[in-house]
Amino acid sequence: MGGRRAGVTVVAGTIMGTLVGGASTVGTAQLAFNFGLCAWWFTLGAGIACAVLGLGLARQLYESNLETMPQYLVNVYGDGIGPISSVFSSVGIFLNIIAQGLSAVALLTSMFHISPVVAALISVFLVLAYVFSGGVWGTGLVGVAKLILLYLTTIFCGIMAFGMVGGWSGLMADFPLFPWFSLFGRGFNADFAAGFSLLVGVLSTQTYIQAIFSAKSLASARTAALVSAFMIPPVGIGGILIGLFMRANFPDTPSDQVLPIFIMNFLPPLPAGVVLATLLVAIIGTWAGLTLGVSTMLTKDIYKRFICRGADDQRILKVQRILIFIVSALGVLFVVSSLKSMILSWSFLSMGLRGCTVFFPLLGAAFFPRFVKPAAGIMAALVGPLVDLIWHFLYPKGIDPLYVGLLASFLALLLLSMFLKRKPDNDFQRECNNILSVKKTMRKST
DSSP, X not given: OGGGOBOHHHHHHHHHHHHSSHIIIIIHHHHHHHHSGGGGHHHHHHHHHHHHIIIIIHHHHHTTTOSOHHHHXXXXXXXXXXXXXXXXXXXXXXXXXXXXXXXXXXXXXXXHOOOHHHHHHHHHHXXXXXXXXXXGGSOHHHHHHHHHHHHHHHHHHHHHHHHHTTHHHHHHHHSOXXXXXXXXXXXXXXXXXXXXXXXXXXXXXXXXXXXXXXBSSXXXXXXXXXXXXXXXXXXXXXXHHHHHHHHHHOTTSOGGGHHHHHHHHHSOHXXXXXXXXXXXXXXXXXXXXXXXXXXXXXXXXXXXXXXXTTOOHHHHHHHHHHHXXXXXXXXXXXXXXXXXXXXXXXXXXXXXXXXXXXXXXXXXXHHOTTTSOHHHHHHHHHHHHHHHHHHHHHOTTSSOHHHHHHHHHHHHHHHHHHHSOOOOOHHHHHHXXXXXXXXXXXXXXX
């Protein structure tokens, strides 16, 4: 957490650097090419989530004086919620790995005209090299430069596309209002769930919560979240304009390659090369970070805690390296078998699964710690994602699984908290008292 000394720029950069990547650029342009304005839900939902994070949850999270979201949950619900949230969060993150893999394949195949399988293998080789060379820990200023370049490029290219398509009158001549200029062009059920999945997913993900924890003050945390809320949505507009321009003028373009082909065809060679390289670094870096995150959670929270408690550091490192290879291999298999799917569909599913696991237990811990029961929180974290996944496979064309999973999680938390009596737990009560005393101290000092 950098000693809790991070300013607004660093906190906002952490949040935006994770959300502005392959899904918000390559994926948004792809979805806009096929359906229009509804592709905005990824970046628009992310912006709304950042606003809620800053205005609604920042105080509760920051004043807890903790380091991770699992610690926050364990303090209220006990140790049992830790491995459950870790397993389902890992599954959710893995779904996002597939989205990054599809973005990398789209980028490499459009640049070098190689087969998708070869592109996937090259990508995973770059990911492994990035992880094992320590790249995840050394991004620093490169990450900030990447974010600025991606942000400015996407918006600049969007303005270019808007001008070349003939402005608003040109868009209206090429596309009917519905579905191309509706946020619900794919139907209210699908598109509202897409945006809502970003809201619950961002509020349930360790990366964004840790950014709040690392801020040097509550004011810095709030300001950074609100800056992110303001800055992220325009990136999606740029991708949408590019997608619509390509649809109007080059309708036979493979939808996943819309953004890189636009860059190669309409930017001068040198800037185009820099932008494509930046996209590749962003995608590979995000993929590597997700892979490392999954392997770390599985190693620390599952293997070391339940399988081999006495494992030394060398054994833990060996197991984690094996898990990195396994996660990478599974990622390639899923990417190669899902080449025709929408990139953002995996991102929406990933955010939704994380939200079904953590969202309501987190709200209960933040606002109603004296009402919720440990068993209720554990059951909510277990039932929510299970129902989400089961519904997704049994009723793929029915109501979105996000609604069903969140409802199951909410009912489990509410009903069990109402009808179960909390067992005396001195350690639990002591932790709650510690949290309350820290909050009082922080408020007085503020």
